[in-house]
Amino acid sequence: MLHIVNKSPFEKDSFTSCMAHAAESSTVLLIEDGVYAALKGSSVEDQLSRAKVVALQSDVAARGIEGNLVDGIDLIDYPDFVDLVANGDGVQSWV
Amino acid sequence: MSDIKKFLYVNRRAPYGTVYALESLEVVLIGAAFDQDVSLVFMDDGVFQLKKDQNSEASGMKNFSPTFNALGDYDVNKIYVEKESLEARGMTMDDLMALTYEDEDDDWAEKSSMHLVSADEVRDLMEESEVVLSF
Numbered sequence: 001m002l003h004i005v006n007k008s009p010f011e012k013d014s015f016t017s018c019m020a021h022a023a024e025s026s027t028v029l030l031i032e033d034g035v036y037a038a039l040k041g042s043s044v045e046d047q048l049s050r051a052k053v054v055a056l057q058s059d060v061a062a063r064g065i066e067g068n069l070v071d072g073i074d075l076i077d078y079p080d081f082v083d084l085v086a087n088g089d090g091v092q093s094w095v
Numbered sequence: 096m097s098d099i100k101k102f103l104y105v106n107r108r109a110p111y112g113t114v115y116a117l118e119s120l121e122v123v124l125i126g127a128a129f130d131q132d133v134s135l136v137f138m139d140d141g142v143f144q145l146k147k148d149q150n151s152e153a154s155g156m157k158n159f160s161p162t163f164n165a166l167g168d169y170d171v172n173k174i175y176v177e178k179e180s181l182e183a184r185g186m187t188m189d190d191l192m193a194l195t196y197e198d199e200d201d202d203w204a205e206k207s208s209m210h211l212v213s214a215d216e217v218r219d220l221m222e223e224s225e226v227v228l229s230f
Binding site: 006007008010011032033036039040041042043045057058059061062063064065066067068 | 108109110111112139140143146147148149150151152153154156158160183184185186190
């Protein structure tokens with residue numbers, strides 16, 4: 001299952017709820033303000049280890065946080081995004 | 096009698112997910128034309144508005160962060176950033192743009208507009224203000 005989070009984890013609880021419900025085998029994709037969940041040293045950093053977390057590179061770059069991310073977060077582009085959706089076994093958006 | 100009021104703009108939203116941040120900056124710049132006593136506080140996700148190195152080219156959105164550099168020219172030079180908000184996001188003042196202004200009372204010396212404040216100090220800023228505008 002691919003989970004997509006697009007809200008800041010500091011403003012809404014969608015990221016926290018997603019990480020509490022995502023299977024370990026799932027992928028969590030952070031887009032838009034959701035990319036802030038991948039910040040190193042933040043209050044939600046501990047939750048990142050519960051599943052594989054990737055983030056959309058262009059949204060990370062827009063927010064200027066590429067140098068502030070936790071190690072091990074893969075950055076993907078739009079074609080990768082399409083592949084994740086098309087090749088996976090379902091998508092859940094935590095809007 | 097002075098007509099100058101103490102204005103406080105409270106910025107609590109991240110820059111791109113919603114239009115609040117851009118609209119706030121527009122209002123601050125418009126309001127700056129009216130010679131009021133203006134302070135800006137950045138707290139909660141609002142601290143992300145001042146993040147260095149924003150590059151929105153690939154996302155197709157307008158990067159409006161360079162516009163913050165113009166605030167000093169409009170005599171908007173009291174920029175307060177809440178410490179607790181930065182810490183919760185794993186950031187320090189070094190992650191933010193170094194906004195400055197030229198002090199006309201000190202031979203136009205370039206000085207920092209950025210002030211790190213605690214939540215208690217933000218509370219005092221709110222109490223001291225006559226007009227609070229929240230974004």
